[in-house]
Amino acid sequence: MTNYKSILIVCTPVLAATLFFTACQQPSKQKESTEHTEEAPATAMQDSIAVVTFQPEGGGWGFKINKGSHNYIEQPFIPVIMGRTPFKTEADARKVGENLAAKLRKNPGGLPDLTRQELLDMKIAGVE
Template structure:
């Protein structure tokens, strides 16, 4: 009876490892496909604020100095915040979606901003 449990345990471990391997490979393929996109992201330090720029085949397509979807002019406080929203915009552009960021997406990505 112990042998059956041992075989079952080995089977489960191999199955889980196979599933994880397939999952990682599929995520790597998505990243490779995104590298074929004509869009690239650049994050720039501007004194105490951060800016992201998206280029389409080496020409400036979007320059975002302020956090989108907010009232007033609030700058990105960290490089990570600018990168998160820039990458979100890249994903939308690569899917041919309308390049708009909502306040909900800012909250979902934990972007620091003042609530006015």
């Protein structure tokens, strides 16, 4: 038993240094996209539904809907239409995200739906 303790004591600083170095070398996911959100207190985050816009790697805009601290929906392109076309503006991405978030607030247990007509009514660029 003494041998195990001495091995752990000797390995722990090396392991900690290795983990620290590895963590510093990992690219941060937030650095890949530009997210626009405001911080909220931890207690408010547990029960909240929030829309966060971001720029996907290919350009354009997308949105995420977070429930509490969890990413519930991530939408990097315009839903419902054919293809994978990102939103042309941040405002369009936010408008659709807020529409779906409002539906989630009304029916917290379900998944929100969206129609092409709703996108047309919101005048989302790229939807014909």
